[in-house]
Every structure is written in C-alpha cells, then in structure tokens.
Amino acid sequence: xxxxxxxxxxxxxxxxxxxxxLAAFNEEAKLVSAIASCKKxxxxxxxxxxxxxxxxxxxxxxxxxxxxxxxxxxxKVVSECLQGLTWVAYxxxxxxxxxxxxxxxxxxxxxxxxxxxxxxxxGKDDNQVQWVNTLKQLMKDxxxxxKAHHPTGPAWNARGADAxxxxxxxxxxxxxxxxxxxAPPPPPPGSLQEAKPSGGAAGGNKAALFAELNKGGxxxxxxxxxxxxxxxKNRSDRTGVVKAAPKKQAKQGPKVGTTGIVxxxxxxxxxxxxxxxxxxxxxTNQAVLxxxxxxxxxxxxxxxxxxxxxxxxxxxxxxxxxxxxxxTVNCKSIQLQPMGKVGSIAIDKTDGCMIYLSDASKExxxxxxxxxxxxxxxxEGDDYxxxxxxxxxxSKYVDGKxxxxxxxxxxx
Numbered sequence: 001x002x003x004x005x006x007x008x009x010x011x012x013x014x015x016x017x018x019x020x021x022l023a024a025f026n027e028e029a030k031l032v033s034a035i036a037s038c039k040k041x042x043x044x045x046x047x048x049x050x051x052x053x054x055x056x057x058x059x060x061x062x063x064x065x066x067x068x069x070x071x072x073x074x075x076k077v078v079s080e081c082l083q084g085l086t087w088v089a090y091x092x093x094x095x096x097x098x099x100x101x102x103x104x105x106x107x108x109x110x111x112x113x114x115x116x117x118x119x120x121x122x123g124k125d126d127n128q129v130q131w132v133n134t135l136k137q138l139m140k141d142x143x144x145x146x147k148a149h150h151p152t153g154p155a156w157n158a159r160g161a162d163a164x165x166x167x168x169x170x171x172x173x174x175x176x177x178x179x180x181x182x183a184p185p186p187p188p189p190g191s192l193q194e195a196k197p198s199g200g201a202a203g204g205n206k207a208a209l210f211a212e213l214n215k216g217g218x219x220x221x222x223x224x225x226x227x228x229x230x231x232x233k234n235r236s237d238r239t240g241v242v243k244a245a246p247k248k249q250a251k252q253g254p255k256v257g258t259t260g261i262v263x264x265x266x267x268x269x270x271x272x273x274x275x276x277x278x279x280x281x282x283x284t285n286q287a288v289l290x291x292x293x294x295x296x297x298x299x300x301x302x303x304x305x306x307x308x309x310x311x312x313x314x315x316x317x318x319x320x321x322x323x324x325x326x327x328t329v330n331c332k333s334i335q336l337q338p339m340g341k342v343g344s345i346a347i348d349k350t351d352g353c354m355i356y357l358s359d360a361s362k363e364x365x366x367x368x369x370x371x372x373x374x375x376x377x378x379x380e381g382d383d384y385x386x387x388x389x390x391x392x393x394x395s396k397y398v399d400g401k402x403x404x405x406x407x408x409x410x411x412x
Contacts, residue, residue, distance in 0.1 A: 002134045008127045013071035017063065021078045021135075024056035028085050034166045035088070040156035041163035049163065050089055057082045073113050073120075077132070080110035081139055087146055090153045099150050103143040107136065112289045112308070115262045116269075257293065265289060266304075271296040290317060309334060328353060338364070347371045 084106030121128035257270025321340035390406030
C-alpha cells in the first residue's frame with residue numbers, strides 16, 4: 001500500500017525513498033527468519049546478517065543529505081523510521097533501548113518531519129496524507145510485533161541450525177533447515193506491496209569498490225584513450241584558461257517563517273534575520289524543533305522536554321529548563337544559552353558552536369560528533385571563562401584495551 005501510494009504521488013524521489021524502506025524491511029524479514037530458525041550466532045556472523053539491512057539504512061541516510069533530492073522531508077521521515085529496525089542488534093549491556101522502545105523512539109524522531117508533510121499537504125493532496133498515515137501505522141505494527149515476540153531482545157532459537165548455514169544456504173531467500181521457529185516473520189510488509197526498488201541497492205557500497213580494485217590492471221580497461229589532438233602540446237588553445245559561468249548572487253532579506261504548535265510539538269522554521277522569535281509558556285512534555293533558520297534568535301520561555309536545532313546557520317537559542325536533551329545537527333555558527341537545568345547537550349555535524357553554561361546548567365553532559373570549533377563559556381562567580389572542546393583524539397592500545405585521549409598540540 002505504501003509503495004502504491006508513493007507511485008500515486010508521482011514524485012520520483014518519493015518513490016526512490018519508499019523503495020529504500022521496502023528493501024530495508026525485506027532484508028529485516030530475512031533476518032527475523034534467521035532469528036526464528038537459528039541459534040544465536042557469534043558476533044562476526046551476526047554482523048554479516050545485519051549488514052544488508054544496515055546498507056539500506058545507510059543508502060537512505062545518504063539520499064537524505066543529497067541536495068538534489070526534491071523529497072527531502074519524505075526521505076528524512078523514512079531515514080528516522082529505519083533506525084527502528086536496529087532493534088535486532090539489541091543485546092543486554094549494549095546501551096541500546098529495549099527493542100519496542102527502539103521502534104517507538106524512531107517514530108518519535110520521524111514524527112517531526114511527518115507533521116511538516118501533513119501540515120503542508122492536508123486538504124491539498126490526499127495521497128501525501130495517506131503516505132504519512134500508512135507509514136505511521138507500519139511503525140505501530142512493527143512495535144506491536146516486537147513487543148509480542150521479542151520484548152527483551154531477539155529470540156534466537158536455541159534448538160535451531162547454525163546461523164552460518166542459514167547465511168550460506170539462504171541466498172537472501174530464507175532458511176533451509178532448523179528447529180521450530182521462535183516467532184513468525186514481522187507483519188509490517190502488509191503495509192507494503194512487493195515492488196522492485198528503483199536503482200541499484202548496492203550503490204556506494206564499499207564492497208563494490210574493493211571488487212573494482214581487485215581487478216588490478218584491468219580496472220583501467222574502461223577508460224578512454226588520450227588521442228594526439230587532446231595532448232597539451234598539440235592544442236591550438238594554449239592559454240589554459242577555462243571561463244566559468246558567472247555566479248548568481250542570491251541575497252536573502254529578512255523573512256518571518258513559521259512558529260507554532262504542530263501535533264503537540266513546537267516548530268520554528270524558515271526565519272531569516274529574525275531576532276525576536278519567542279515561544280511563550282510551553283508545556284513540559286513538548287518538544288521544540290528549530291529547523292531551516294538563518295541569522296535568527298529563538299527564546300524559549302518555559303520548561304520543555306527536548307530541543308532539536310537542525311540545518312540552521314548563525315542561530316542563537318536561549319532557553320530555560322530542558323528535561324531531556326538539547327541537540328544540534330547539520331548546523332553552522334550556533335549559540336546555545338541554557339538559563340536553567342539541562343540533562344545533556346549533543347552536538348552533531350556542527351561547525352562552530354558556542355555554549356554558555358550558567359550555574360544551573362554546569363552539570364550537563366556535552367556529547368560531540370563530527371563537529372568543529374566548539375567552545376564552552378562557563379560562569380565562575382562574576383566572571384566567565386571560555387574552554388575549547390577537543391576536536392582530535394589519540395587512541396592507544398594499553399593493557400588489552402584502547403585508551404582514547406584528546407590530542408595535545410604544541411610547538412616543540
């Protein structure tokens with residue numbers, strides 16, 4: 001149903017996005033069949049079983065970052081939903097949420113972007129609305145299935161066959177032997193229809209690159225030969241100057257975007273040079289999504305559950321208490337100023353972030369990944385002191401384990 005609805009929308013990028021979802025669920029169904037038919041495998045075998053699903057999740061994630069993608073919101077929804085398929089990797093002590101909660105959390109993340117689609121298309125395009133609602137039901141079905149059959153983790157069959165045999169014999173179609181199944185395959189494909197994903201599913205796969213390199217000298221056989229007239233000494237044009245097309249200077253002026261509640265969550269989007277964005281009296285259980293803003297300041301006057309700053313540039317956020325996490329992702333030149341308590345701050349794929357910690361927020365955990373130019377200003381009495389956060393790390397193998405420490409730079 002989801003695939004046919006995507007086709008009815010008539011957008012090639014929506015169809016491609018939905019194909020990633022279908023392919024990932026199909027690979028997950030094979031893995032669930034392995035869980036039902038096989039004993040719990042060793043880590044190397046498990047990683048091999050997880051790889052096909054992980055590859056599809058990676059392809060969808062990459063497509064969400066593709067600037068040519070005209071269905072970015074759809075791809076973002078699906079990319080977040082696919083994180084729910086990682087429940088099959090759960091192990092006690094792994095730090096992951098329990099399987100059902102993993103699925104639920106993935107939809108909670110996707111719902112930000114799903115609500116934007118609903119707000120944009122409700123009353124205008126029923127196919128778009130149906131696509132979102134069908135996906136929502138699909139994730140609910142998956143959560144119900146996991147709760148019923150794998151509540152505490154993948155229920156491998158203690159009397160089943162060796163998972164290595166399953167992998168070798170299945171060929172991507174199913175098991176050939178084993179004891180009684182621990183659980184039936186997941187129900188979600190009922191919301192999908194069988195269809196071949198558009199494009200090659202293995203695009204961008206490292207294995208394909210290694211296969212090419214293993215050809216040795218044959219790898220250059222497909223290259224075009226340089227003819228005599230193409231050589232520099234035989235060219236009539238010896239200037240070496242390549243004229244570039246003139247660049248269009250697109251200047252952005254001030255713009256008031258969207259600030260409001262969508263499905264119980266605050267959305268701040270599309271503001272340019274707006275320093276007076278204020279969220280008054282939010283509720284404690286509400287989340288705030290600040291996305292697609294430039295050169296603006298957002299003030300949140302009240303306690304909220306979470307704050308996500310996504311795809312913003314030169315944006316400052318001033319806020320009170322936060323129950324859970326404040327997160328920035330895909331941002332440039334961000335300033336965060338918590339005036340109250342906050343549990344944790346996560347900086348991901350952000351270039352330039354200044355965090356001002358008050359006395360109430362000094363205990364916050366700060367997690368960083370793939371980010372640069374990170375600085376924290378801490379209030380110490382009446383003064384403020386700035387601390388740069390490390391961007392580079394050194395890992396050494398010591399006493400049977402790796403020890404990682406910030407890299408120290410200095411002359412000498």
